[in-house]
Amino acid sequence: MRSAPFVLEYTYKRSTGPVIGRFLTGLLDRRVEGVRTDSGRVLVPPREYDPETGRATDGWVTVANEGAVVAHSPGWALVRLDGADTALLHRIDGQVETGDRVRIRWSDERVGHINDIACFERTA
Numbered sequence: 001m002r003s004a005p006f007v008l009e010y011t012y013k014r015s016t017g018p019v020i021g022r023f024l025t026g027l028l029d030r031r032v033e034g035v036r037t038d039s040g041r042v043l044v045p046p047r048e049y050d051p052e053t054g055r056a057t058d059g060w061v062t063v064a065n066e067g068a069v070v071a072h073s074p075g076w077a078l079v080r081l082d083g084a085d086t087a088l089l090h091r092i093d094g095q096v097e098t099g100d101r102v103r104i105r106w107s108d109e110r111v112g113h114i115n116d117i118a119c120f121e122r123t124a
Helices: 017-028
Strands: 032-036 060-063 066-073 076-081 088-093 101-106 117-122
Touching (some): 017 032
Antiparallel strands (some): 032 060, 066 076, 066 101, 076 088, 101 117
8 A cells, every 4th residue: 555645734824813812812821701792691712793693792701710511521521611601612631520610720831822721620
């Protein structure tokens, strides 16, 4: 069987924009921010538009670095951080069950990327 090397790469850069850019900058500073909708819901990760109404979101909210597991599979969990109304999908360290309390374990070196959150870990 013959083979040849294949490198998948994207040779362009894309702007994160004002909403995701601010979210990622917050992670750099160990801060998680969401946006508020007209109805008062807090979306984390933030979105420019409310997925329920299509209206622009407005108003930044800092949420907690810990929360509850909403759903999980091996190695991954949906976590609703305290102060947020939506859940964030990320890696989980160890076994968790729905409802378990977890907190962010920050990466030692942060660069303004979702991987600035190394993973979530159980609080107790």
